[in-house]
Amino acid sequence: MDIFDITIVGGGPTGLFASFYSGMREMKTKILEALPELGGQLTVLYPEKYIYDVAGYPKVLAKDLVAGLAEQADKFQPALHVNERALKLIRQEDGFMTIETDKGSHQTKAVLITAGVGAFSPNKLGVPNEDRYHGKGLTYFVKDKSAFRGKKVLIVGGGDSAVDWALGLKDLASKVTLIHRRDAFRAHERSVTELLSSDIDVKLFYELKEIRGEDQVQKAVAFDNRTNEEVSLNVDAILINVGFRADMGPISGWGLDLDGRRIKVNQRMETSIPGIYAAGDIASPAGLEKLNLIAIGFAQAAIAVNYAKKFLDPSSSVYPGHSSDKKF
Ligand SMILES: Cc1cc2nc3c(=O)[nH]c(=O)nc-3n(C[C@H](O)[C@H](O)[C@H](O)COP(=O)(O)OP(=O)(O)OC[C@H]3O[C@@H](n4cnc5c(N)ncnc54)[C@H](O)[C@@H]3O)c2cc1C
Numbered sequence: 001m002d003i004f005d006i007t008i009v010g011g012g013p014t015g016l017f018a019s020f021y022s023g024m025r026e027m028k029t030k031i032l033e034a035l036p037e038l039g040g041q042l043t044v045l046y047p048e049k050y051i052y053d054v055a056g057y058p059k060v061l062a063k064d065l066v067a068g069l070a071e072q073a074d075k076f077q078p079a080l081h082v083n084e085r086a087l088k089l090i091r092q093e094d095g096f097m098t099i100e101t102d103k104g105s106h107q108t109k110a111v112l113i114t115a116g117v118g119a120f121s122p123n124k125l126g127v128p129n130e131d132r133y134h135g136k137g138l139t140y141f142v143k144d145k146s147a148f149r150g151k152k153v154l155i156v157g158g159g160d161s162a163v164d165w166a167l168g169l170k171d172l173a174s175k176v177t178l179i180h181r182r183d184a185f186r187a188h189e190r191s192v193t194e195l196l197s198s199d200i201d202v203k204l205f206y207e208l209k210e211i212r213g214e215d216q217v218q219k220a221v222a223f224d225n226r227t228n229e230e231v232s233l234n235v236d237a238i239l240i241n242v243g244f245r246a247d248m249g250p251i252s253g254w255g256l257d258l259d260g261r262r263i264k265v266n267q268r269m270e271t272s273i274p275g276i277y278a279a280g281d282i283a284s285p286a287g288l289e290k291l292n293l294i295a296i297g298f299a300q301a302a303i304a305v306n307y308a309k310k311f312l313d314p315s316s317s318v319y320p321g322h323s324s325d326k327k328f
Helices: 013-024 063-075 160-169 187-195 247-255 295-314
Strands: 003-009 029-033 079-082 086-091 099-102 105-113 119-122 152-156 173-179 201-204 206-212 217-225 230-236 236-241 244-247 263-264 274-280 283-285
Touching: 003 013, 003 099, 013 029, 013 105, 013 187, 029 105, 086 236, 099 206, 105 295, 119 187, 152 160, 160 173, 173 206, 201 283, 206 236, 230 247, 236 274, 263 274, 274 295
Parallel strands: 003 029, 003 105, 029 079, 105 274, 152 173, 152 236, 173 201, 263 283
Antiparallel strands: 086 099, 099 105, 119 244, 206 217, 217 230
16 A cells, blocks of 8 residues: 555645645645545535635635645645545554545555544435435535536525525526525525525425435425425426534544644644644644634644654755745
């Protein structure tokens, strides 16, 4: 099995920037990301929102920042394992570590945990046949907008994701219907105004009751939760956007000193286990208040990687020199 210098657990903004940085420091790098897509909270929770406090960008859409980070990380071609959740960490006698995932195992000399608020899993609605149609027209994520081209799409939910995707797909899909169980949205006011004045068929106080179809989604039955009146909708895609659960899960059992749901680190981003570092939202640096910001994660990623470099090669300098002096 290939042994990597550093394995980064979590492909959010912190992990992606860390991956670029460890590549720049000539470390053989692997990223493990539980979700099918990179970008962490930016991708899952607010892809279509602007971010105003990332240095160098007066304003940038979350999804565009993720695309830039992924492109920057790709410069050094890290081994990228998406859809793969880190479950167990085993410290070997030879000093190397093995991370076991739901897909296999990975050997590494150092680990950087950038798992944010934990691995996300989408909330399910709990309607009959939901699992049966998952991947057969029913989805919880938009991996590729073009998959909805010309389709009759039903979106379930009233938060930012549901509203943003309704607006994002309306020009691509042949029809978009959005059902929401209440009349109040948990989404940007401006987006809700746009939604309600668009040609999207918005059904308030409606909930999904049943999904029908041979091998693929063909119909959805929804009901008005005030009157129980049912409507049958011809649809070929259902996007369920009713929130996500974040779960630090297995990482809390890796034997690291914890501060609630975060991992204690010192100023060098070292955890209580040598060779294991943490950065970003999951890290709790001694003496620092909780500062869950992208900018903080970037800085912590650089600190962690530079100290990991020194850990792996004591003859190297912690200070990397200027990137502008390097020839990539
Ligand atoms: C609505 C909203 C708006 C925000 N706006 C701003 C803003 O304007 N400016 C700002 O600076 N910050 C903002 N933030 C905060 C910012 O998004 C976070 O600080 C940032 O995402 C933290 O990045 P991260 O990489 O540390 O963690 P995350 O973004 O949470 O990424 C962690 C990744 O690790 C993965 N992961 C977790 N566990 C495992 C595992 N066991 N195996 C494999 N992968 C795993 C997760 O799937 C996830 O992709 C906002 C947050 C929210 C919710």
